Amino acid sequence: MRGLVAGITLLLVVILSVLLSARFGAVSLSTGQVVGALLGGGSATERFIVLELRLPRAILGVLVGGGLALAGAVFQALLRNPLAEPYILGISGGAAAGAVLTLALGLTTAASWFLPGAAFGGALLAIALVFGVAMSADRRLDVRVLLLSGVVVGAFFSACIALILALSESDVVRSAVLWMMGSLAGATWKGVGIVAAYTLPACFLLMGLARALNVMSIGEETASYLGTEVEGVKRLAYGVASLVAAAGVAFAGVIGFVGLVVPHGVRLVLGSDHRILLPLSFLCGAAFLTLADLLARVLLAPTEIPIGVITAFVGVPFFLLLLRRSLRA
Protein backbone atom coordinates (compact mmCIF):
# COMPACT_ATOMS: atom_id res chain seq x y z
CA MET A 1 0.00 0.00 0.00
CA ARG A 2 2.77 2.42 0.98
CA GLY A 3 4.59 1.25 -2.14
CA LEU A 4 1.60 2.05 -4.36
CA VAL A 5 1.17 5.53 -2.88
CA ALA A 6 4.89 6.22 -3.22
CA GLY A 7 4.83 4.87 -6.79
CA ILE A 8 1.96 7.10 -7.92
CA THR A 9 3.53 10.11 -6.20
CA LEU A 10 6.88 9.47 -7.87
CA LEU A 11 5.25 8.99 -11.26
CA LEU A 12 3.68 12.44 -10.90
CA VAL A 13 7.06 13.86 -9.86
CA VAL A 14 8.65 12.34 -13.00
CA ILE A 15 5.99 13.93 -15.24
CA LEU A 16 6.37 17.24 -13.41
CA SER A 17 10.16 17.19 -13.77
CA VAL A 18 9.86 16.58 -17.53
CA LEU A 19 7.47 19.53 -17.82
CA LEU A 20 9.78 21.74 -15.74
CA SER A 21 12.69 20.73 -17.97
CA ALA A 22 10.70 21.81 -21.01
CA ARG A 23 9.75 25.08 -19.31
CA PHE A 24 13.15 26.29 -18.13
CA GLY A 25 16.52 26.56 -19.82
CA ALA A 26 19.30 28.86 -20.98
CA VAL A 27 16.94 30.70 -23.37
CA SER A 28 14.08 32.27 -21.41
CA LEU A 29 10.69 31.45 -22.85
CA SER A 30 7.33 32.22 -21.24
CA THR A 31 4.98 29.43 -20.13
CA GLY A 32 2.67 30.44 -22.96
CA GLN A 33 5.44 30.09 -25.54
CA VAL A 34 6.43 26.63 -24.17
CA VAL A 35 2.85 25.36 -24.12
CA GLY A 36 2.38 26.77 -27.61
CA ALA A 37 5.47 24.96 -28.85
CA LEU A 38 4.40 21.70 -27.18
CA LEU A 39 1.05 21.95 -28.98
CA GLY A 40 2.82 22.53 -32.31
CA GLY A 41 2.37 26.33 -32.46
CA GLY A 42 4.74 29.25 -31.88
CA SER A 43 7.78 30.22 -33.94
CA ALA A 44 10.14 27.68 -35.52
CA THR A 45 12.88 28.66 -33.03
CA GLU A 46 10.60 28.10 -30.04
CA ARG A 47 9.46 24.76 -31.40
CA PHE A 48 13.06 23.73 -32.01
CA ILE A 49 14.19 24.69 -28.49
CA VAL A 50 11.30 22.94 -26.75
CA LEU A 51 10.70 19.94 -28.99
CA GLU A 52 14.19 19.19 -30.32
CA LEU A 53 16.45 20.31 -27.46
CA ARG A 54 14.66 20.36 -24.11
CA LEU A 55 12.14 17.53 -24.47
CA PRO A 56 14.46 14.81 -25.81
CA ARG A 57 16.95 15.85 -23.14
CA ALA A 58 14.35 15.47 -20.38
CA ILE A 59 13.18 12.09 -21.71
CA LEU A 60 16.80 10.91 -22.00
CA GLY A 61 17.22 11.95 -18.35
CA VAL A 62 14.19 9.85 -17.40
CA LEU A 63 15.48 6.79 -19.27
CA VAL A 64 19.12 7.03 -18.20
CA GLY A 65 18.41 7.99 -14.57
CA GLY A 66 15.75 5.31 -14.23
CA GLY A 67 17.89 2.72 -15.99
CA LEU A 68 20.96 3.41 -13.87
CA ALA A 69 18.99 3.26 -10.62
CA LEU A 70 17.25 0.05 -11.71
CA ALA A 71 20.55 -1.55 -12.76
CA GLY A 72 22.09 -0.49 -9.45
CA ALA A 73 19.30 -2.13 -7.46
CA VAL A 74 19.70 -5.33 -9.49
CA PHE A 75 23.50 -5.44 -9.10
CA GLN A 76 23.25 -4.86 -5.35
CA ALA A 77 20.92 -7.87 -5.04
CA LEU A 78 22.88 -10.03 -7.45
CA LEU A 79 26.29 -9.36 -5.91
CA ARG A 80 24.80 -9.21 -2.39
CA ASN A 81 26.92 -6.12 -1.95
CA PRO A 82 25.59 -2.68 -0.96
CA LEU A 83 28.49 -0.95 -2.76
CA ALA A 84 27.62 -2.46 -6.13
CA GLU A 85 26.55 0.06 -8.76
CA PRO A 86 25.99 -0.11 -12.53
CA TYR A 87 29.58 0.76 -13.35
CA ILE A 88 31.30 -1.57 -10.91
CA LEU A 89 31.52 -4.30 -13.53
CA GLY A 90 33.84 -2.31 -15.74
CA ILE A 91 31.02 -0.99 -17.93
CA SER A 92 31.89 2.69 -17.55
CA GLY A 93 35.59 2.00 -18.08
CA GLY A 94 34.93 0.14 -21.31
CA ALA A 95 32.51 2.80 -22.55
CA ALA A 96 34.86 5.63 -21.67
CA ALA A 97 37.77 3.92 -23.43
CA GLY A 98 35.66 3.57 -26.59
CA ALA A 99 34.51 7.19 -26.41
CA VAL A 100 37.97 8.62 -25.71
CA LEU A 101 39.52 6.62 -28.54
CA THR A 102 36.91 8.01 -30.95
CA LEU A 103 37.60 11.57 -29.74
CA ALA A 104 41.38 11.13 -29.98
CA LEU A 105 41.17 9.79 -33.53
CA GLY A 106 38.95 12.73 -34.49
CA LEU A 107 36.22 10.43 -35.72
CA THR A 108 33.37 12.26 -33.99
CA THR A 109 32.81 14.53 -36.97
CA ALA A 110 32.48 11.59 -39.38
CA ALA A 111 29.04 10.54 -38.14
CA SER A 112 26.93 11.46 -35.12
CA TRP A 113 26.44 7.85 -34.05
CA PHE A 114 30.20 7.17 -33.92
CA LEU A 115 30.78 8.34 -30.36
CA PRO A 116 27.84 6.57 -28.68
CA GLY A 117 28.47 3.56 -30.92
CA ALA A 118 32.09 3.29 -29.82
CA ALA A 119 31.16 3.84 -26.17
CA PHE A 120 28.50 1.12 -26.40
CA GLY A 121 31.00 -1.20 -28.10
CA GLY A 122 33.55 -0.57 -25.34
CA ALA A 123 30.95 -1.31 -22.70
CA LEU A 124 29.97 -4.57 -24.44
CA LEU A 125 33.64 -5.59 -24.62
CA ALA A 126 34.01 -4.95 -20.87
CA ILE A 127 30.82 -6.93 -20.10
CA ALA A 128 32.00 -9.87 -22.20
CA LEU A 129 35.47 -9.86 -20.63
CA VAL A 130 34.14 -9.74 -17.08
CA PHE A 131 31.55 -12.43 -17.80
CA GLY A 132 34.19 -14.68 -19.37
CA VAL A 133 36.49 -14.40 -16.37
CA ALA A 134 33.68 -15.02 -13.86
CA MET A 135 32.45 -18.19 -15.55
CA SER A 136 34.23 -20.78 -13.49
CA ALA A 137 35.38 -24.21 -14.63
CA ASP A 138 32.09 -25.94 -13.73
CA ARG A 139 30.05 -23.49 -15.83
CA ARG A 140 28.82 -21.43 -12.88
CA LEU A 141 28.82 -17.66 -12.70
CA ASP A 142 30.72 -16.74 -9.54
CA VAL A 143 29.42 -13.37 -8.34
CA ARG A 144 32.47 -12.72 -6.13
CA VAL A 145 34.73 -13.15 -9.17
CA LEU A 146 32.29 -11.01 -11.17
CA LEU A 147 32.87 -8.14 -8.75
CA LEU A 148 36.65 -8.54 -8.67
CA SER A 149 37.11 -8.99 -12.40
CA GLY A 150 34.82 -6.00 -12.97
CA VAL A 151 37.06 -3.80 -10.86
CA VAL A 152 40.20 -5.14 -12.56
CA VAL A 153 38.84 -4.80 -16.11
CA GLY A 154 37.75 -1.25 -15.22
CA ALA A 155 41.26 -0.45 -14.03
CA PHE A 156 42.71 -1.78 -17.28
CA PHE A 157 40.46 0.48 -19.36
CA SER A 158 41.37 3.44 -17.13
CA ALA A 159 45.01 2.81 -17.98
CA CYS A 160 44.13 2.73 -21.69
CA ILE A 161 42.33 6.07 -21.31
CA ALA A 162 45.29 7.60 -19.47
CA LEU A 163 47.62 6.48 -22.27
CA ILE A 164 45.37 7.88 -25.02
CA LEU A 165 44.95 11.19 -23.20
CA ALA A 166 48.69 11.53 -22.59
CA LEU A 167 49.22 11.32 -26.36
CA SER A 168 46.36 13.70 -27.26
CA GLU A 169 46.00 17.43 -27.92
CA SER A 170 44.58 19.54 -25.09
CA ASP A 171 41.19 20.18 -26.76
CA VAL A 172 40.72 16.41 -27.10
CA VAL A 173 41.58 16.01 -23.42
CA ARG A 174 38.98 18.63 -22.52
CA SER A 175 36.16 17.02 -24.49
CA ALA A 176 37.16 13.58 -23.18
CA VAL A 177 37.06 14.79 -19.58
CA LEU A 178 33.69 16.47 -20.17
CA TRP A 179 32.32 13.28 -21.71
CA MET A 180 33.53 11.26 -18.75
CA MET A 181 31.79 13.61 -16.33
CA GLY A 182 28.51 12.83 -18.04
CA SER A 183 26.00 15.07 -19.77
CA LEU A 184 22.59 14.87 -21.36
CA ALA A 185 23.47 17.74 -23.73
CA GLY A 186 23.77 15.56 -26.84
CA ALA A 187 20.22 14.22 -26.54
CA THR A 188 18.39 13.60 -29.81
CA TRP A 189 15.12 11.79 -30.47
CA LYS A 190 17.12 9.11 -32.26
CA GLY A 191 19.31 8.57 -29.21
CA VAL A 192 16.24 8.56 -26.96
CA GLY A 193 14.70 5.90 -29.18
CA ILE A 194 17.76 3.66 -28.95
CA VAL A 195 18.09 4.01 -25.17
CA ALA A 196 14.35 3.38 -24.80
CA ALA A 197 14.61 0.24 -26.94
CA TYR A 198 17.12 -1.16 -24.42
CA THR A 199 15.70 0.25 -21.23
CA LEU A 200 11.95 -0.29 -21.43
CA PRO A 201 11.91 -4.04 -22.28
CA ALA A 202 14.69 -4.50 -19.71
CA CYS A 203 12.49 -2.89 -17.06
CA PHE A 204 9.71 -5.41 -17.59
CA LEU A 205 12.15 -8.31 -17.68
CA LEU A 206 13.94 -7.28 -14.50
CA MET A 207 10.67 -6.62 -12.69
CA GLY A 208 9.65 -10.17 -13.56
CA LEU A 209 12.80 -11.28 -11.74
CA ALA A 210 11.93 -9.23 -8.62
CA ARG A 211 10.75 -12.17 -6.52
CA ALA A 212 13.70 -14.30 -7.61
CA LEU A 213 16.05 -11.48 -6.60
CA ASN A 214 14.36 -11.36 -3.19
CA VAL A 215 15.18 -15.01 -2.72
CA MET A 216 18.68 -14.62 -4.18
CA SER A 217 19.52 -11.88 -1.70
CA ILE A 218 19.51 -14.47 1.11
CA GLY A 219 22.15 -16.58 -0.66
CA GLU A 220 22.47 -18.77 -3.73
CA GLU A 221 22.30 -22.12 -1.98
CA THR A 222 19.09 -21.30 -0.12
CA ALA A 223 17.67 -19.68 -3.25
CA SER A 224 18.11 -23.01 -5.07
CA TYR A 225 16.31 -24.85 -2.27
CA LEU A 226 13.45 -22.38 -2.60
CA GLY A 227 13.04 -23.21 -6.28
CA THR A 228 15.18 -20.61 -8.08
CA GLU A 229 17.13 -21.56 -11.20
CA VAL A 230 20.05 -19.65 -9.76
CA GLU A 231 22.38 -19.77 -12.77
CA GLY A 232 19.68 -18.63 -15.17
CA VAL A 233 18.58 -15.76 -12.94
CA LYS A 234 22.17 -14.59 -12.41
CA ARG A 235 23.03 -14.58 -16.12
CA LEU A 236 19.78 -12.93 -17.17
CA ALA A 237 19.93 -10.26 -14.47
CA TYR A 238 23.62 -9.56 -15.08
CA GLY A 239 23.23 -9.39 -18.86
CA VAL A 240 20.09 -7.28 -18.94
CA ALA A 241 21.14 -4.82 -16.22
CA SER A 242 24.56 -4.43 -17.89
CA LEU A 243 22.96 -3.64 -21.24
CA VAL A 244 20.76 -0.99 -19.66
CA ALA A 245 23.78 0.63 -18.03
CA ALA A 246 25.78 0.37 -21.28
CA ALA A 247 23.02 2.05 -23.32
CA GLY A 248 22.78 4.85 -20.75
CA VAL A 249 26.50 5.44 -20.55
CA ALA A 250 26.84 5.41 -24.34
CA PHE A 251 24.46 8.37 -24.74
CA ALA A 252 24.98 10.28 -21.51
CA GLY A 253 28.57 9.56 -20.49
CA VAL A 254 29.54 8.42 -17.02
CA ILE A 255 26.97 9.75 -14.56
CA GLY A 256 27.99 8.58 -11.14
CA PHE A 257 26.03 8.23 -7.97
CA VAL A 258 22.48 7.69 -9.27
CA GLY A 259 22.86 3.91 -9.48
CA LEU A 260 24.45 3.67 -6.06
CA VAL A 261 22.42 6.05 -3.96
CA VAL A 262 18.88 5.90 -5.37
CA PRO A 263 18.31 2.17 -4.64
CA HIS A 264 19.68 2.65 -1.13
CA GLY A 265 17.44 5.63 -0.49
CA VAL A 266 14.38 3.70 -1.67
CA ARG A 267 15.41 0.68 0.40
CA LEU A 268 15.86 2.77 3.55
CA VAL A 269 12.39 4.24 3.21
CA LEU A 270 10.35 1.34 1.79
CA GLY A 271 12.29 -1.84 2.61
CA SER A 272 14.07 -4.53 0.60
CA ASP A 273 11.21 -6.17 -1.33
CA HIS A 274 12.40 -5.98 -4.95
CA ARG A 275 8.84 -5.97 -6.28
CA ILE A 276 8.60 -2.48 -4.77
CA LEU A 277 12.28 -1.57 -4.84
CA LEU A 278 12.83 -2.05 -8.59
CA PRO A 279 9.96 0.04 -10.02
CA LEU A 280 10.39 2.75 -7.39
CA SER A 281 14.14 2.93 -7.95
CA PHE A 282 13.44 3.47 -11.65
CA LEU A 283 10.96 6.30 -11.01
CA CYS A 284 13.11 7.87 -8.32
CA GLY A 285 16.27 7.74 -10.48
CA ALA A 286 14.31 9.15 -13.43
CA ALA A 287 13.04 12.15 -11.47
CA PHE A 288 16.41 12.67 -9.77
CA LEU A 289 18.47 12.81 -12.98
CA THR A 290 15.95 14.93 -14.89
CA LEU A 291 15.81 17.50 -12.10
CA ALA A 292 19.60 17.40 -11.66
CA ASP A 293 19.99 18.14 -15.38
CA LEU A 294 17.56 21.03 -15.08
CA LEU A 295 19.65 22.51 -12.25
CA ALA A 296 22.86 21.88 -14.24
CA ARG A 297 21.43 23.92 -17.12
CA VAL A 298 19.87 26.87 -15.28
CA LEU A 299 22.04 27.49 -12.18
CA LEU A 300 24.97 29.11 -14.01
CA ALA A 301 23.31 29.58 -17.43
CA PRO A 302 24.54 29.79 -20.11
CA THR A 303 27.43 27.73 -18.62
CA GLU A 304 26.43 24.14 -17.94
CA ILE A 305 27.58 22.51 -14.73
CA PRO A 306 28.56 18.82 -15.23
CA ILE A 307 25.53 16.79 -14.21
CA GLY A 308 27.62 14.48 -12.01
CA VAL A 309 28.46 17.47 -9.82
CA ILE A 310 24.77 18.13 -9.22
CA THR A 311 23.89 14.50 -8.57
CA ALA A 312 26.67 14.33 -5.97
CA PHE A 313 26.04 17.73 -4.36
CA VAL A 314 22.31 17.06 -3.98
CA GLY A 315 22.48 13.31 -3.48
CA VAL A 316 25.22 13.06 -0.86
CA PRO A 317 23.67 15.24 1.87
CA PHE A 318 20.24 13.77 1.21
CA PHE A 319 21.58 10.24 1.45
CA LEU A 320 23.56 10.93 4.63
CA LEU A 321 20.42 12.38 6.19
CA LEU A 322 18.42 9.25 5.29
CA LEU A 323 21.20 7.04 6.62
CA ARG A 324 21.27 8.84 9.95
CA ARG A 325 17.52 8.69 10.24
CA SER A 326 17.45 4.96 9.60
CA LEU A 327 20.27 4.32 12.09
CA ARG A 328 18.37 6.19 14.79
CA ALA A 329 15.15 4.27 14.17
Place this chain on the structure above:
Amino acid sequence: MTFETRTLSVRYRAGGPRALDGVSMSVPRGCLYAVLGPNGSGKSTLMKALLGTVKPESGEALVEGRPVEDWPRRELARRVGAVSQSESTAFPLTVRQLVEMGRYPHLGPLRPMKAEDRSAVEGAMERCDVTEFRDRLVETLSGGEFQRVRIARALAQEPSALVLDEPTASLDIRHEMGILQLLRDSARRGVTVLLVTHHLNLAARFADRVLLLNAGEVAAEGGVSQVFQPRILEAVYGWPLSVTPDPVTGAPSVTPLPLE
Protein backbone atom coordinates in the same frame (compact mmCIF):
# COMPACT_ATOMS: atom_id res chain seq x y z
CA MET B 1 9.46 -38.84 -1.22
CA THR B 2 12.48 -41.11 -1.30
CA PHE B 3 16.19 -40.33 -1.51
CA GLU B 4 18.83 -42.64 -2.85
CA THR B 5 22.50 -42.50 -3.80
CA ARG B 6 24.37 -45.11 -5.84
CA THR B 7 28.16 -45.23 -5.41
CA LEU B 8 28.16 -41.45 -5.21
CA SER B 9 31.54 -39.70 -5.28
CA VAL B 10 32.17 -35.96 -5.01
CA ARG B 11 35.37 -34.01 -5.47
CA TYR B 12 35.37 -30.26 -4.92
CA ARG B 13 38.59 -29.77 -6.87
CA ALA B 14 39.90 -31.84 -9.74
CA GLY B 15 42.79 -33.83 -8.28
CA GLY B 16 41.76 -32.93 -4.71
CA PRO B 17 40.59 -35.41 -2.08
CA ARG B 18 37.17 -37.04 -2.40
CA ALA B 19 34.61 -35.44 -0.09
CA LEU B 20 32.38 -38.44 -0.73
CA ASP B 21 33.71 -41.77 -1.89
CA GLY B 22 31.32 -44.37 -3.26
CA VAL B 23 28.42 -43.69 -0.90
CA SER B 24 25.30 -45.78 -1.42
CA MET B 25 22.29 -45.22 0.79
CA SER B 26 18.53 -45.03 0.53
CA VAL B 27 15.87 -43.28 2.55
CA PRO B 28 12.34 -44.72 2.32
CA ARG B 29 9.21 -42.58 2.47
CA GLY B 30 8.20 -41.35 5.94
CA CYS B 31 11.53 -42.32 7.44
CA LEU B 32 13.41 -40.08 9.89
CA TYR B 33 16.93 -40.70 8.65
CA ALA B 34 19.91 -39.35 10.59
CA VAL B 35 23.31 -38.76 8.97
CA LEU B 36 26.13 -38.87 11.53
CA GLY B 37 29.90 -38.60 11.41
CA PRO B 38 32.88 -36.58 12.61
CA ASN B 39 33.73 -33.11 11.27
CA GLY B 40 34.65 -33.24 7.61
CA SER B 41 33.23 -36.73 7.09
CA GLY B 42 31.03 -35.58 4.20
CA LYS B 43 27.63 -35.12 5.88
CA SER B 44 26.88 -31.72 4.42
CA THR B 45 28.32 -32.72 1.04
CA LEU B 46 25.94 -35.69 0.94
CA MET B 47 23.03 -33.38 1.69
CA LYS B 48 24.06 -30.93 -1.04
CA ALA B 49 24.59 -33.71 -3.57
CA LEU B 50 21.10 -35.08 -2.79
CA LEU B 51 19.66 -31.59 -3.27
CA GLY B 52 21.58 -30.96 -6.49
CA THR B 53 23.73 -28.03 -5.34
CA VAL B 54 26.92 -30.10 -5.52
CA LYS B 55 27.60 -32.06 -8.69
CA PRO B 56 28.77 -35.66 -8.33
CA GLU B 57 32.02 -36.79 -9.90
CA SER B 58 30.52 -40.22 -10.42
CA GLY B 59 27.52 -42.18 -9.24
CA GLU B 60 23.96 -40.97 -8.90
CA ALA B 61 21.78 -38.98 -6.52
CA LEU B 62 18.10 -39.81 -6.94
CA VAL B 63 15.05 -38.04 -5.56
CA GLU B 64 11.88 -40.09 -5.91
CA GLY B 65 13.84 -42.38 -8.26
CA ARG B 66 14.73 -39.52 -10.62
CA PRO B 67 18.25 -38.01 -10.89
CA VAL B 68 18.20 -34.79 -8.90
CA GLU B 69 19.70 -32.75 -11.76
CA ASP B 70 16.66 -33.67 -13.91
CA TRP B 71 14.27 -31.99 -11.46
CA PRO B 72 13.26 -28.42 -12.32
CA ARG B 73 14.26 -26.48 -9.18
CA ARG B 74 10.78 -25.11 -8.63
CA GLU B 75 9.15 -28.51 -8.81
CA LEU B 76 11.75 -29.93 -6.43
CA ALA B 77 11.22 -27.06 -3.98
CA ARG B 78 7.47 -27.75 -3.89
CA ARG B 79 8.28 -31.27 -2.67
CA VAL B 80 11.49 -30.89 -0.64
CA GLY B 81 12.16 -28.23 2.00
CA ALA B 82 15.79 -27.75 2.95
CA VAL B 83 17.63 -25.89 5.69
CA SER B 84 21.35 -25.49 5.01
CA GLN B 85 23.96 -25.09 7.70
CA SER B 86 24.00 -21.31 7.57
CA GLU B 87 22.88 -18.31 5.57
CA SER B 88 22.95 -14.55 5.92
CA THR B 89 20.61 -11.88 4.63
CA ALA B 90 22.21 -9.20 2.46
CA PHE B 91 19.52 -6.60 3.17
CA PRO B 92 17.12 -6.00 6.09
CA LEU B 93 14.16 -8.42 6.10
CA THR B 94 11.46 -9.13 8.65
CA VAL B 95 10.85 -12.63 10.01
CA ARG B 96 7.53 -12.79 8.19
CA GLN B 97 9.11 -11.80 4.85
CA LEU B 98 11.73 -14.53 5.25
CA VAL B 99 9.13 -17.20 6.06
CA GLU B 100 6.95 -16.02 3.15
CA MET B 101 9.83 -16.88 0.83
CA GLY B 102 8.90 -20.49 1.53
CA ARG B 103 5.89 -19.89 -0.73
CA TYR B 104 8.10 -18.90 -3.68
CA PRO B 105 8.07 -22.35 -5.33
CA HIS B 106 4.26 -22.31 -5.21
CA LEU B 107 3.82 -18.69 -6.30
CA GLY B 108 6.49 -18.35 -8.99
CA PRO B 109 7.49 -14.91 -10.22
CA LEU B 110 4.11 -13.22 -10.42
CA ARG B 111 1.16 -14.85 -8.61
CA PRO B 112 0.11 -12.91 -5.47
CA MET B 113 -0.28 -14.62 -2.07
CA LYS B 114 -3.70 -16.17 -1.45
CA ALA B 115 -5.42 -17.29 1.75
CA GLU B 116 -3.86 -20.76 1.50
CA ASP B 117 -0.37 -19.25 1.25
CA ARG B 118 -0.98 -17.04 4.26
CA SER B 119 -2.28 -19.91 6.34
CA ALA B 120 0.76 -22.04 5.41
CA VAL B 121 3.03 -19.19 6.56
CA GLU B 122 1.08 -18.59 9.79
CA GLY B 123 0.97 -22.32 10.56
CA ALA B 124 4.69 -22.76 9.96
CA MET B 125 5.53 -19.79 12.21
CA GLU B 126 3.22 -21.20 14.91
CA ARG B 127 4.82 -24.64 14.81
CA CYS B 128 8.32 -23.22 15.16
CA ASP B 129 7.29 -20.82 17.92
CA VAL B 130 8.38 -17.69 16.06
CA THR B 131 4.98 -15.95 15.73
CA GLU B 132 5.61 -13.55 18.60
CA PHE B 133 8.57 -11.92 16.82
CA ARG B 134 7.28 -12.14 13.24
CA ASP B 135 7.66 -8.38 12.66
CA ARG B 136 11.22 -8.14 13.94
CA LEU B 137 14.16 -7.75 11.56
CA VAL B 138 16.03 -10.98 10.99
CA GLU B 139 19.37 -9.35 11.84
CA THR B 140 18.17 -8.66 15.42
CA LEU B 141 17.44 -12.34 16.16
CA SER B 142 19.63 -14.63 18.25
CA GLY B 143 21.24 -17.62 16.51
CA GLY B 144 18.61 -20.01 17.84
CA GLU B 145 15.69 -17.76 16.91
CA PHE B 146 17.04 -17.33 13.37
CA GLN B 147 17.42 -21.10 13.05
CA ARG B 148 13.76 -21.60 14.01
CA VAL B 149 12.70 -18.98 11.47
CA ARG B 150 14.61 -20.86 8.74
CA ILE B 151 12.93 -24.13 9.72
CA ALA B 152 9.58 -22.32 9.63
CA ARG B 153 10.38 -21.20 6.07
CA ALA B 154 11.04 -24.83 5.03
CA LEU B 155 7.71 -25.86 6.61
CA ALA B 156 5.93 -23.04 4.76
CA GLN B 157 6.94 -24.83 1.54
CA GLU B 158 4.52 -27.59 2.66
CA PRO B 159 7.01 -30.19 1.43
CA SER B 160 6.70 -33.95 1.47
CA ALA B 161 10.35 -34.23 2.50
CA LEU B 162 12.60 -32.17 4.76
CA VAL B 163 16.39 -32.07 4.61
CA LEU B 164 18.09 -30.29 7.49
CA ASP B 165 21.79 -29.70 8.17
CA GLU B 166 22.35 -29.46 11.94
CA PRO B 167 19.05 -27.66 12.52
CA THR B 168 19.26 -27.77 16.32
CA ALA B 169 22.93 -26.82 16.68
CA SER B 170 22.24 -23.50 18.42
CA LEU B 171 18.88 -24.22 20.06
CA ASP B 172 18.11 -24.40 23.77
CA ILE B 173 16.68 -27.64 25.18
CA ARG B 174 13.04 -26.58 24.90
CA HIS B 175 13.30 -25.59 21.26
CA GLU B 176 15.62 -28.44 20.36
CA MET B 177 13.09 -30.93 21.70
CA GLY B 178 10.28 -28.96 20.06
CA ILE B 179 11.91 -29.21 16.64
CA LEU B 180 12.78 -32.90 17.00
CA GLN B 181 9.22 -33.70 18.11
CA LEU B 182 8.01 -31.75 15.09
CA LEU B 183 10.27 -33.76 12.77
CA ARG B 184 9.15 -37.01 14.42
CA ASP B 185 5.47 -36.05 13.94
CA SER B 186 6.14 -35.03 10.33
CA ALA B 187 7.72 -38.44 9.64
CA ARG B 188 4.74 -40.15 11.22
CA ARG B 189 2.50 -38.32 8.76
CA GLY B 190 4.57 -39.59 5.84
CA VAL B 191 7.07 -36.76 5.40
CA THR B 192 10.56 -38.10 4.74
CA VAL B 193 13.11 -36.41 7.01
CA LEU B 194 16.84 -36.35 6.35
CA LEU B 195 18.65 -34.98 9.38
CA VAL B 196 22.36 -34.19 9.46
CA THR B 197 23.45 -33.90 13.08
CA HIS B 198 26.28 -34.12 15.59
CA HIS B 199 24.03 -35.16 18.45
CA LEU B 200 24.50 -38.92 18.69
CA ASN B 201 22.06 -39.31 21.54
CA LEU B 202 19.27 -37.34 19.90
CA ALA B 203 19.75 -39.33 16.69
CA ALA B 204 19.59 -42.55 18.68
CA ARG B 205 16.38 -41.43 20.32
CA PHE B 206 14.48 -40.01 17.36
CA ALA B 207 15.80 -41.61 14.15
CA ASP B 208 14.39 -44.65 12.37
CA ARG B 209 17.60 -45.32 10.49
CA VAL B 210 21.14 -44.01 10.77
CA LEU B 211 23.99 -43.49 8.31
CA LEU B 212 27.45 -43.14 9.82
CA LEU B 213 30.01 -41.49 7.56
CA ASN B 214 33.76 -41.47 8.03
CA ALA B 215 36.17 -39.66 5.70
CA GLY B 216 33.60 -39.65 2.91
CA GLU B 217 32.83 -43.37 3.12
CA VAL B 218 29.98 -45.29 4.71
CA ALA B 219 31.18 -46.66 8.05
CA ALA B 220 27.82 -48.15 9.04
CA GLU B 221 24.19 -47.97 7.95
CA GLY B 222 21.06 -49.44 9.44
CA GLY B 223 18.73 -49.31 12.42
CA VAL B 224 19.82 -47.43 15.53
CA SER B 225 20.80 -50.56 17.48
CA GLN B 226 22.89 -51.87 14.57
CA VAL B 227 24.93 -48.68 14.23
CA PHE B 228 25.21 -47.71 17.89
CA GLN B 229 27.87 -50.31 18.74
CA PRO B 230 30.80 -49.05 20.86
CA ARG B 231 33.26 -50.78 18.51
CA ILE B 232 31.90 -49.02 15.40
CA LEU B 233 31.55 -45.58 16.98
CA GLU B 234 34.96 -45.69 18.68
CA ALA B 235 36.66 -46.55 15.39
CA VAL B 236 34.96 -43.66 13.57
CA TYR B 237 35.30 -40.98 16.24
CA GLY B 238 38.71 -42.07 17.51
CA TRP B 239 37.68 -41.84 21.16
CA PRO B 240 36.71 -44.43 23.78
CA LEU B 241 32.94 -44.56 24.32
CA SER B 242 30.40 -46.50 26.25
CA VAL B 243 26.91 -47.18 24.91
CA THR B 244 24.19 -47.91 27.47
CA PRO B 245 20.39 -47.85 27.26
CA ASP B 246 19.06 -44.52 28.52
CA PRO B 247 17.21 -45.18 31.81
CA VAL B 248 14.22 -43.04 30.78
CA THR B 249 13.82 -43.47 27.00
CA GLY B 250 15.51 -46.84 26.56
CA ALA B 251 17.35 -45.55 23.46
CA PRO B 252 21.10 -46.19 23.20
CA SER B 253 22.99 -43.43 24.97
CA VAL B 254 26.61 -42.64 24.13
CA THR B 255 28.99 -41.45 26.85
CA PRO B 256 32.54 -40.43 25.88
CA LEU B 257 34.99 -41.94 28.35
CA PRO B 258 38.10 -40.23 29.72
CA LEU B 259 41.16 -41.14 27.71
CA GLU B 260 43.26 -43.65 29.72
